[in-house]
Amino acid sequence: MSADLLIFAYVAVILGALGFLALYYERREQGFLPSPSKDRIFRCESCAFVYTDDEDTDLSRCPHCAKMNEPIEF
Numbered sequence: 001m002s003a004d005l006l007i008f009a010y011v012a013v014i015l016g017a018l019g020f021l022a023l024y025y026e027r028r029e030q031g032f033l034p035s036p037s038k039d040r041i042f043r044c045e046s047c048a049f050v051y052t053d054d055e056d057t058d059l060s061r062c063p064h065c066a067k068m069n070e071p072i073e074f
Contacts, residue, residue, distance in 0.1 A: 040071040 039052040
């Protein structure tokens with residue numbers, strides 16, 4: 001075997017192992033992240049209380065002062 005082929009094989013094996021480890025740890029980490037909530041976020045215009053409600057709710061009543069509020073748009 002020539003020296004060029006040995007160096008190429010060495011570098012290819014190291015890069016392949018690093019790529020495999022990167023994919024493995026990326027895939028492993030995805031299992032632990034919580035999925036984003038589909039709830040809508042509301043902020044009361046009267047008392048400034050921030051709360052959530054179901055995703056299909058267009059108007060929600062504040063649990064503190066009972067005022068109807070629209071969801072916050074980001």
